[in-house]
Amino acid sequence: MQLGRLAGFDRQRFLAEYWRKQPCLITGWLDPSPLEFDRLLDLADACDLPTRLVRGSSENEDWSVDHGPIGKMDLPEESRDWTVLVQEVDKVDPAVAALLEDFRFLPNWIIDDIMISQAVPGGSVGPHLDAYDVFLVQAKGRRRWELADGSSFRADERFELALLESWVPEFTIETVPGDVLYLPAGVGHHGVALDEAQTWSVGLRTPSGPELLFELAETVLGRPDKAQRLSLERIDPAQSDGIPSELIAQARAQLEACLEMDDRQLGELLAAFLTRWRLWESDSEVEPEQIHGKLRAGLELPLALNARLALLGHGEDMALFVNGERIEAPARLARELSVRRRIGPEWLEAPDALEQLIGVDAIGPLPGPRIVSSRGD
Template identity: 35%
Template sequence: MDVRQPTALLGGLSPAQFMQRHWHRKPLLVRAAIPGFKPPVSRAELLRLAGSEDVESRLIQHQDGQWRLRHGPLPRRAIPSLTTREWTVLVQGVDLHDDAAHALLQRFAFVPHARLDDLMISYASDGGGVGPHFDNYDVFLLQGLGRRRWRIGRQKNAKLIEGLPLKILARFEPEEEYVLEPGDMLYLPPGWAHDGVAEGECMTCSIGFRSPDAAGLAHEVLLRVADAAADEDDAPLYRDPKQTATASPGAIPAALQAFAREAVQRALADPAALDCALGEALTEPKPNVWFEPAPAGGLMERVVLDKRTRMMYDEQHIFINGESYRAAGDDAVLMRRLADGRALGPQELARASDEALELLAAWCDAGWAHARSDG
């Protein structure tokens, strides 16, 4: 992707201009971001996904002034009739289950994969919505079917209505209002309050981004660092030949405290270990994701990553689905191209080393990637 090339998706801005002017800064309304756009899945397909046990879904209803929330799986009998007003079904991670949805998400790959999260699609009856709220992450709201009226504002008062199953703002203060039609898109930075209400039957695609909090990210990284440290065969054991008899056995010896501090410092001292732990954590597949092993054999003229596969890299490593590999030279360049473009063609594979081809074949066998013979 040429990030300097203007695109209709961003209203004539290039990805570089958008990131400089709007990302994390201010909203952007784009009319006809994708001309002639239709949702990647139909209403029937979306509601079928909502009934699956391995798909995260929610049903939100607003009736008689009351908000109701039900988490999936949602059998068809749990979903109101299409003529009933003010209900919404939201399905997370549609890109993990549908190729067209995955392709739509990749249009936004001008943001690092480490930040790109998933494609959520919502279906709403007339008047349906989730109430005025704000998110702590960036989001692109792409209208897929029907019309949705959005009111947005820089919310100063973050107080929520108490006693509700949803996080709805108590005093929403909209500043702008837009009606989006199919193909229109609205970008909102973190913290911008918004309230979208369906005007008739409505489907909206939400491209969301990961915003890990410091504590959660530290937890994931430190767990992996600790696991790696536990695998060390030559890790020193605590010894206390100078320990004297004590009349206070409940007191932790100062020498043991120092030993523990040194152990943690030793585990964190290697920057490469931290980098590996971060890459593995960022590429860990989402819960309820599994891969189907591919049948053996077949000519490998083209390799395409599975839509559920997460693949990233840093200067010294390749990361894929929670695993890390050291990489250098031409093979590292090849694997980085695969991580960036999610596919390798015949010319690229022809230059791959035997070791790289063997690794790609193993990923194909595991279902992480797929070999194609169609060129």
């Protein structure tokens, strides 16, 4: 395994040389303002965000994990060797979500969330690997990263955390604010805070084959042309409980029939699934009258922080999918929404599409005061 290095971010070079190929340290790319720890804990509590407290070190092999909610009174008294992880922070904090604008060269539907890791010196979650790509943005302090090919290690079954056994790194690097470490899926990594550190983890995730099969089953379950049941044509009375080879062949044929769909049908199934899959549900509601009023006043409205979208097709045949639904919008508006992620007055000319966006809670928050409603690196 090799480690690439970039001084500043070059999108074309990154995609050509490093994306899905090898880890890469990008220095001087992103330097977000760290979130105050009290603010992070308050957001996790108010918005019921998935939260974990991880304690331990590789030296002592004493890893433990507590699942949230976690408040200030739950934090360890020790000054070393613990970390708090809060997932989905981008869904509830616009300043955190703003970091994702630097990742718009990637498909919107691949971006899972921003998880924030707050660690004291020595804080870590142990050596592990992820089944998805991740960008690790150093927002505060310093962190030492050890990297190795994850396929050469076995899982350590002693702990609840999915750790790697007998960890031996191939590379060791140190990140400071402004640095971003990109890790393709399957790269083993072990990050240890060298002082009080905060790391923002931008996780990228796509569904697995079994998850796609579940979606396919949901899609074809109600279709009459796929409702044919197994038919037992021949029974051996001497062994009536036996499953004959003809039934196995029939089952295979029926499963293959469920998979029969052209590229358009499969594309629509995939676009709907990718924009609905792992969708973060928000409790905030925006009244349609408010949206229409703002648009008539000439204002532009942002997409909701949790909105997921995808484009399917090309030219005037391009289709827009948002939060699992196909939005019947003109191709021009679809392309513009994908780039700018804002709704302007021109959407009043496509009232049906606008109503669809409102119906899938894709618009908001509106300009003005905002009320906040209530992974491992």
